[in-house]
Amino acid sequence: MNAPAPALADPTEPLSLLLRRHSIPARQLGEPAPDEASLQALLQAAIRVPDHGKLVPFRLLRLQGEAKLRFGRTLAEIAERNYPQMSGAKLEKERLRYTWAPLVVVVIARIDGDSAVPEIEQKLCAGNVAGNLLLGAAALGFGAQWLTGWAAYDADVARLLGLAANEGVIGFIHLGTAQMEVPDRERPALADLLGTWTA
Numbered sequence: 001m002n003a004p005a006p007a008l009a010d011p012t013e014p015l016s017l018l019l020r021r022h023s024i025p026a027r028q029l030g031e032p033a034p035d036e037a038s039l040q041a042l043l044q045a046a047i048r049v050p051d052h053g054k055l056v057p058f059r060l061l062r063l064q065g066e067a068k069l070r071f072g073r074t075l076a077e078i079a080e081r082n083y084p085q086m087s088g089a090k091l092e093k094e095r096l097r098y099t100w101a102p103l104v105v106v107v108i109a110r111i112d113g114d115s116a117v118p119e120i121e122q123k124l125c126a127g128n129v130a131g132n133l134l135l136g137a138a139a140l141g142f143g144a145q146w147l148t149g150w151a152a153y154d155a156d157v158a159r160l161l162g163l164a165a166n167e168g169v170i171g172f173i174h175l176g177t178a179q180m181e182v183p184d185r186e187r188p189a190l191a192d193l194l195g196t197w198t199a
Contacts, residue, residue, distance in 0.1 A: 017139055022184040024143030026101050029176030033064070033103035034142055042136045043105070049128035055112050057122035058129050058170070061161060063104040071160070072098025078156045101145075101174035105133060111166045123170065130171045143178040146171045 012019060034042055043060060051057070063071050076095040079086055086094075098104065109126035111119055130146050137144035151157045152169040161169070 017135065020184075021135055021138040022182070023134070023145045024178045024182050026097065026145045026147060026174035028179050028182060029101035029143050029145070029174055030179045031102050031177065033101075033176050034137075034140060038140055039103070042133065042140060045136050046129050046132035049125055049132060051125050052121050053112075053115055053117040055115055055117060055122060055125075057110050057112060057117075058126035059108050059110055059167075060129070061106040061108065063098070063106065063172075064102065068098050068104055072096075074160060075151055075157065078154065078160070079150065082154065082156060083150065097147075101176040103175045105173045105175065106161065107133070107170040107173060108161075108163065109168050109170050110164075111168075113166060123168075126170045130173055133173045133175075137173075137175055141177075142175055143182075144176075145174045147174060148172070 008014070033039070039062075047058070047060075073095070075098070076091065079094045080091055107126055107130040109123050111122050113119075115122070134144045134146060148169070148171055152171065158168070163169070
């Protein structure tokens with residue numbers, strides 16, 4: 001059995017990464033992206049998640065370079081075709097979305113419908129991978145943003161990504177280096193969220 005950890009003079013110190021992590025908007029991310037060695041280490045760390053049933057209900061796709069730009073252009077075309085109500089400003093945002101961050105990792109949930117593990121638990125497992133990518137990027141000194149939007153739920157985008165019928169996008173994780181200082185947003189007060197259950 002492991003001995004309990006000794007009491008810390010400042011218990012927030014080991015948690016400093018979690019306490020300072022915040023999203024950097026994709027449009028404020030630029031080069032450099034993590035190099036190949038850093039990216040492999042980041043992805044290896046990200047997939048260490050709680051996984052009920054050891055199903056590995058996720059996979060990853062990397063979007064980088066010209067392929068990333070081509071993907072972004074195709075998404076803008078899909079948006080224009082499938083969402084005619086989308087404003088001109090929103091369409092322009094879609095055209096530019098994949099031109100900023102130098103690297104995007106698509107986190108995909110891969111649901112095993114024959115498993116006794118509930119679908120929500122499988123999706124939460126995949127969601128943990130996305131969360132770990134954000135934390136890992138911050139640990140390496142990079143910025144990141146987890147985006148979904150219409151593209152995560154669109155059938156044409158799913159076909160573009162080559163998703164199987166049991167797969168769905170959990171998030172597009174945009175990664176790069178922050179090009180400017182981005183202030184953290186206001187966070188909720190723990191006291192408003194924490195209760196104690198008494199029978």
